[in-house]
Amino acid sequence: QVQLVQSGAEVKKPGSSVKVSCKASGGTFSSYSFSWVRQAPGQGLEWMGRIIPILGITKYAQKFQGRVTIIADKSTSTASMELSSLRSEDTAVYYCARDVGTHTGSYHGDWGQGTLVTVSS
Amino acid sequence: QSVLTQPPSASGTPGQRVTISCSGSSSNIGDNTVNWYQQVPGTAPKILIYSNDQRPSGVPDRFSGSKSGTSASLAISGLQSEDEADYFCSSWDDSLNGPVFGGGTKLTVL
Numbered sequence: 745q746v747q748l749v750q751s752g753a754e755v756k757k758p759g760s761s762v763k764v765s766c767k768a769s770g771g772t773f774s775s776y777s778f779s780w781v782r783q784a785p786g787q788g789l790e791w792m793g794r795i796i797p798i799l800g801i802t803k804y805a806q807k808f809q810g811r812v813t814i815i816a817d818k819s820t821s822t823a824s825m826e827l828s829s830l831r832s833e834d835t836a837v838y839y840c841a842r843d844v845g846t847h848t849g850s851y852h853g854d855w856g857q858g859t860l861v862t863v864s865s
Numbered sequence: 866q867s868v869l870t871q872p873p874s875a876s877g878t879p880g881q882r883v884t885i886s887c888s889g890s891s892s893n894i895g896d897n898t899v900n901w902y903q904q905v906p907g908t909a910p911k912i913l914i915y916s917n918d919q920r921p922s923g924v925p926d927r928f929s930g931s932k933s934g935t936s937a938s939l940a941i942s943g944l945q946s947e948d949e950a951d952y953f954c955s956s957w958d959d960s961l962n963g964p965v966f967g968g969g970t971k972l973t974v975l
C-alpha cells in the first residue's frame with residue numbers, strides 16, 4: 745500500500761491559480777500512475793486527469809483541458825496538480841489517488857487525505 | 866449531472882441485505898469493468914470492489930459486485946452500522962476517454 749499525503753487547505757481569489765501537491769511513500773513512485781479527482785461540497789466525484797511519471801505522460805479530462813496541469817517530481821516522489829482561472833464552481837476537495845491496473849480497467853487503489861480549495865472573492 | 870446513474874439513497878436494518886444499482890451505457894459499463902468506492906463522510910473514498918466483482922484484501926466478503934450489460938450492482942449482506950456511508954460506482958468511458966463516476970448513493974443503516 746502506498747501512502748499519499750497532500751498539501752494543506754487553500755483559499756483563492758477568482759481568476760487565480762492553485763497548486764496542490766501529493767507526496768507518495770511506501771512504494772516505487774515512478775512505476776505508478778497518479779490521478780486527481782475532485783469532489784464539490786455535497787456532490788459526487790469527478791476525475792480531472794492523470795500522470796504516469798516513468799513515461800512522463802499526462803492525460804486530462806476534456807472538461808479541464810487548458811486549465812489543469814499535472815506534474816510529477818521523481819526526486820521527491822511528489823505529484824502536483826495546478827488549476828488555473830479559478831471560479832467559485834472550483835470550490836471542492838481535491839484528491840490525489842494511485843491508479844492500479846491497466847488503462848481502461850484501472851481503479852484508484854490508494855487515496856490522499858484530500859485538500860480543500862475554496863474560491864471566494 | 867453524473868455520467869453513471871445511481872439512486873441517491875438506500876437504507877436497511879442491521880443484518881439485512883441491500884443492493885445499490887449503477888446504470889451506464891455502451892461507452893462505459895457496457896464496454897469496461899466497474900469499480901465501487903465507499904466514502905465515510907469527512908474521509909477519502911476507499912476502493913471496495915474492482916473489475917466488477919473483485920474485493921481488495923481487507924474488504925469483507927459481505928460486499929459483492931456484479932455487472933450485466935450496461936448496469937452494475939453492489940450488494941451488501943449482513944448489514945452493519947459501520948456500513949453507513951456513500952457509495953460510488955465508476956467505469957472507464959470510451960467516448961470521454963477517462964473514468965466516470967455515479968452521483969453516489971447514501972446508505973443509511975436504520
